């Protein structure tokens with residue numbers, strides 16, 4: 001099995017040692033907690049590493065940002081991993097399920113992620129933050145995500161949604177322009193600006 005650093009470098013992604021150490025620590029904690037609580041899908045290292053790469057891959061093509069909010073972070077994908085990759089950017093992880101929030105806070109404290117704030121709420125209940133990047137994977141469709149995040153975005157904001165196939169109908173339904181789609185394996189990253 002490739003180690004995480006080799007896997008990343010094959011995709012032209014280069015990070016410092018602290019990034020890889022934190023990803024390893026996250027993987028171990030996810031395995032430990034995942035055996036007891038229903039947090040996510042597969043707990044095999046290979047699948048966790050693939051999810052980490054899927055989460056972080058967009059740093060290759062997204063523009064700079066000041067702060068971001070991840071909607072429905074679950075056990076950490078993609079927001080927690082993007083926070084590890086961008087330790088100097090403020091990151092809000094928005095997740096209503098209490099056990100998942102406990103796990104996210106445990107990882108935040110164990111890894112010393114001072115840039116992370118976990119909000120135990122549904123995104124439509126969050127009112128007191130403003131970000132210039134919103135991310136989300138496997139939560140809901142683009143149209144609804146744009147609607148639900150209206151209260152937390154700055155005047156100029158980018159959205160990065162992790163999608164599978166059949167994007168055409170979703171883009172049509174959301175009535176969006178200025179959209180960029182980047183593909184890797186089965187993943188389509190939908191990146192748009194308002």
Ligand SMILES: C[S@@+](CC[C@H](N)C(=O)[O-])C[C@H]1O[C@@H](n2cnc3c(N)ncnc32)[C@H](O)[C@@H]1O
Pocket residue numbers: 040071072073074075076077078094095096097100121122123124136137138139
């Ligand atoms: C299928 S899981 C995906 C988790 C993670 N993003 C991933 O890709 O592994 C969907 C997550 O979205 C959360 N969620 C559902 N509705 C939400 C809402 N309105 N605001 C914030 N989170 C929400 C759920 O609690 C759940 O953890």
